[in-house]
Amino acid sequence: MKKVDNIFNKICELNLIEIKYLLDKSKEKFGSFKMLKNVDSVKKKKKFDVELISIGENKIAAIRMIKEVMNLDLMKSKNIVDNLPKILLKETDKKNADIISKKFINIGCNCLIK
Structure with a gap:
């Protein structure tokens, strides 16, 4: 889980505009976040x-x-x-x-x- 922790730490360094952009790109790539409920x-x-x-x-x-x-x-x-x-x-x-x-x-x- 070290890889995930590293990614999380990088995300924590982002400002709100960058986080919104990341979420929009993630929705583009993976659809909605409903799949997380399936996990x-x-x-x-x-x-x-x-x-x-x-x-x-x-x-x-x-x-x-x-x-x-x-x-x-x-x-x-x-x-x-x-x-x-x-x-x-x-x-x-x-x-x-x-x-x-x-x-x-x-x-x-x-x-x-x-």
Whole structure:
């Protein structure tokens, strides 16, 4: 958390106009700050869902990864890819959700842990 503390200390040095500018740029980049409420709920949750949002440019790699992770046949895996977004895993622990989502992210897919 040292990195965050350093950033916080830098923000504390800003004047009000600079802070407003920072907030406006942050809203531009990240949308609203409603996502911060989701962070608190994620900390409290014990079970998570992994949702595949998009596959990027490598459809074949995504189909193979779904086949491997979900232990499905090729046609069912292809059907999932053709009908996104789709929840791949339901009510799994945080560690497993992170592992699975990283596998998909590494091949260019967009995953969401809920």
